[in-house]
Amino acid sequence: GIQVEQSPPDLILQEGANSTLRCNFSDSVNNLQWFHQNPWGQLINLFYIPSGTKQNGRLSATTVATERYSLLYISSSQTTDSGVYFCAVETQGGSEKLVFGKGTKLTVNP
Amino acid sequence: GAGVSQSPRYKVAKRGQDVALRCDPISGHVSLFWYQQALGQGPEFLTYFQNEAQLDKSGLPSDRFFAERPEGSVSTLKIQRTQQEDSAVYLCASSRFGTGRTYEQYFGPGTRLTVT
Numbered sequence: 108g109i110q111v112e113q114s115p116p117d118l119i120l121q122e123g124a125n126s127t128l129r130c131n132f133s134d135s136v137n138n139l140q141w142f143h144q145n146p147w148g149q150l151i152n153l154f155y156i157p158s159g160t161k162q163n164g165r166l167s168a169t170t171v172a173t174e175r176y177s178l179l180y181i182s183s184s185q186t187t188d189s190g191v192y193f194c195a196v197e198t199q200g201g202s203e204k205l206v207f208g209k210g211t212k213l214t215v216n217p
Numbered sequence: 218g219a220g221v222s223q224s225p226r227y228k229v230a231k232r233g234q235d236v237a238l239r240c241d242p243i244s245g246h247v248s249l250f251w252y253q254q255a256l257g258q259g260p261e262f263l264t265y266f267q268n269e270a271q272l273d274k275s276g277l278p279s280d281r282f283f284a285e286r287p288e289g290s291v292s293t294l295k296i297q298r299t300q301q302e303d304s305a306v307y308l309c310a311s312s313r314f315g316t317g318r319t320y321e322q323y324f325g326p327g328t329r330l331t332v333t
Contacts (some may be wrong), residue, residue: 138319142324149327152321189299203265203271203314204249204276207260209258209259
């Protein structure tokens, strides 16, 4: 099956710093989503981005489908950005299920 | 509108007991998914419904796991004779459906199952 690799696994930042999270996947995909899992376990949708670039406030994402990777940019990080960020993909030709990476755990210190 | 809801939020079961977990998807969403998330891991797919039809159950770990969605709305995940390895967070997600394209999935808050 498809492999989804996220890097780095852990990231510690000072408030105000910028960061880039990466997601590599091993096969063509129909769908790619970025999620933030907050400390209470809720998965919050950040981006639905099978290709191209999107921005939402301090967050932006880019997916280069032909090269099988996606990047999530967080600018001017805040303590509330802490949590685990997951990339998930839906493969072509299969059911609509999402395959998740192992996540990047982000800690933003004040 | 309202998001995906799940109940109960927490469940403690003694080994060998049966449990039933409920999911209420977003109104009008055709597709419904169940995922299992072990501690420190990403969610893993269990099963998928389109309306009341269970189209993919390839992720169910054993025949002790059973899911249904009889009227194409609310879904129940049932685990029979629970084992300690079943302890995890069970997440439900729903999405719209359209021929020829896919839509983003929205997740509920999960049910944390602890088997003692």
